[in-house]
Amino acid sequence: MTEYFGSAMMESDLNAMSDIDDLANPVGVIKEAQDLAAEAFGSDNAYFLINGTTSGIHAMILAAAAQREKMIVPRDGHKSMYSALILSGASPVFLPPALHPEFGFPLPPDPADLETIFNEVRQIQSIDIKSLFLINPSYYGLAPRLSVLADIAKREGIALLVDEAHGSHFYFHESFPQTAMSVGACMSALSMHKTGGSLTQASLLLRQGQRISNEHIRNILDILRTSSSSYLLMSSLDTARSMLATRGRELLEETLKVARVARDRINSIPGLVAPGPIELSPDNRIGGFDETRLTVCVNGIGLSGFDVERVLRKEYKIQIEMSDFHSVVAIITFADTETQLDSLIHALGAIARSSSRKAVRNFPDHPGVPPRVMNPRDAFYSPKESLPIRDTEGSICAEMIMAYPPGIPLICPGEVMTPEIIEHVQALKSAGAALQGMADTSADNVQIVEGS
Numbered sequence: 217m218t219e220y221f222g223s224a225m226m227e228s229d230l231n232a233m234s235d236i237d238d239l240a241n242p243v244g245v246i247k248e249a250q251d252l253a254a255e256a257f258g259s260d261n262a263y264f265l266i267n268g269t270t271s272g273i274h275a276m277i278l279a280a281a282a283q284r285e286k287m288i289v290p291r292d293g294h295k296s297m298y299s300a301l302i303l304s305g306a307s308p309v310f311l312p313p314a315l316h317p318e319f320g321f322p323l324p325p326d327p328a329d330l331e332t333i334f335n336e337v338r339q340i341q342s343i344d345i346k347s348l349f350l351i352n353p354s355y356y357g358l359a360p361r362l363s364v365l366a367d368i369a370k371r372e373g374i375a376l377l378v379d380e381a382h383g384s385h386f387y388f389h390e391s392f393p394q395t396a397m398s399v400g401a402c403m404s405a406l407s408m409h410k411t412g413g414s415l416t417q418a419s420l421l422l423r424q425g426q427r428i429s430n431e432h433i434r435n436i437l438d439i440l441r442t443s444s445s446s447y448l449l450m451s452s453l454d455t456a457r458s459m460l461a462t463r464g465r466e467l468l469e470e471t472l473k474v475a476r477v478a479r480d481r482i483n484s485i486p487g488l489v490a491p492g493p494i495e496l497s498p499d500n501r502i503g504g505f506d507e508t509r510l511t512v513c514v515n516g517i518g519l520s521g522f523d524v525e526r527v528l529r530k531e532y533k534i535q536i537e538m539s540d541f542h543s544v545v546a547i548i549t550f551a552d553t554e555t556q557l558d559s560l561i562h563a564l565g566a567i568a569r570s571s572s573r574k575a576v577r578n579f580p581d582h583p584g585v586p587p588r589v590m591n592p593r594d595a596f597y598s599p600k601e602s603l604p605i606r607d608t609e610g611s612i613c614a615e616m617i618m619a620y621p622p623g624i625p626l627i628c629p630g631e632v633m634t635p636e637i638i639e640h641v642q643a644l645k646s647a648g649a650a651l652q653g654m655a656d657t658s659a660d661n662v663q664i665v666e667g668s
């Protein structure tokens with residue numbers, strides 16, 4: 217490792233001692249670095265996370281909702297939101313999901329649906345909602361109408377928590393959608409390692425205001441965190457913060473230019489569509505769009521996104537971020553140049569020209585949200601049995617099933633297996649999607665609540 221990575225990396229792989237501070241009780245250089253991060257992102261506090269945004273989402277949900285307390289959440293949340301619900305025992309109230317009618321990807325929640333939930337809750341005095349959890353932006357770069365939703369949360373006196381795993385860069389250029397901190401959210405978790413330039417696993421948790429205190433969140437982080445935090449990961453957060461704070465706007469200006477040129481060039485390839493800010497302009501659900509997220513819909517060349525991802529990797533040595541039945545998604549960051557994107561565009565052009573199927577193939581629709589009959593935690597901790605997936609119709613699922621990425625569960629513990637879910641999981645498997653969440657890694661058997 218020393219030969220390959222260099223001695224500086226090995227010498228920096230230290231453990232807590234007084235001169236280099238301790239993440240569990242930061243009073244020196246780590247405190248200084250976290251304070252600088254809070255200043256750069258406009259929060260009261262920033263906390264270094266060395267187990268990704270997943271741990272930030274766990275901390276936010278554990279801090280905001282105790283066992284059986286109600287939290288409003290989008291149904292298309294990342295698996296870390298569901299695992300946090302299992303850990304805390306909080307009871308989710310789902311915002312109804314919707315798909316883009318033309319491009320098929322998940323849309324952010326409609327503020328009208330949030331109002332409906334509160335109107336319904338007012339009729340039932342015993343229900344007490346404590347918090348609202350949102351995603352800004354989604355894997356496909358779509359942002360919710362954050363200030364409208366934040367105003368409703370403020371009016372109702374509940375905590376707003378935001379998953380900004382894909383939004384670290386939003387804080388450093390005005391062309392991106394609104395940020396959680398700018399609309400007054402209590403907390404937000406950011407995957408600096410996705411779009412902010414830190415090493416993989418290094419993320420940030422931001423906090424502001426009075427609703428959830430610094431002391432409470434520090435106690436929770438202490439429960440979740442290793443007592444041997446990596447100095448490599450922490451220093452990568454500090455240097456990424458420094459770069460964004462001093463040169464972020466200039467770097468992102470260039471990234472936006474590269475992304476705009478790439479999108480236009482892809483849209484000139486017959487059969488491919490890369491929707492941009494015009495097609496995804498603000499409406500009752502969409503508050504903004506991240507132009508550096510390049511989603512390319514490929515059904516017009518008769519292929520699935522999974523097919524295109526495979527050909528890009530095998531034949532062109534290009535690894536894109538994610539694929540689904542309809543599209544491939546590339547993340548463009550300030551590390552990408554026009555020349556690098558050239559290779560992607562040429563490869564996509566060649567794939568489109570050589571595809572023998574010119575008609576759109578019939579890919580499965582989204583299977584819809586299955587009915588929920590138990591709390592995620594109760595179902596997860598119930599006695600379980602494992603059944604072949606084809607025999608599970610009508611049973612209560614005791615695990616999550618998802619394609620990863622994007623890591624949005626098709627079904628989560630406490631929901632009922634439907635024929636549509638069973639068919640969709642089998643279609644994903646045949647299409648070569650990476651399935652996660654099931655105890656059976658072959659995805660042939662599903663854990664269900666015993667006897668259900």
Ligand SMILES: Cc1ncc(COP(=O)(O)O)c(C=O)c1O
Pocket residue numbers: 267268269270271273294296351354355379381382407417419621622623
């Ligand atoms: C929407 C969303 N939230 C949370 C996460 C978890 O982030 P991390 O990988 O930093 O733990 C991801 C990861 O892809 C994500 O897509």
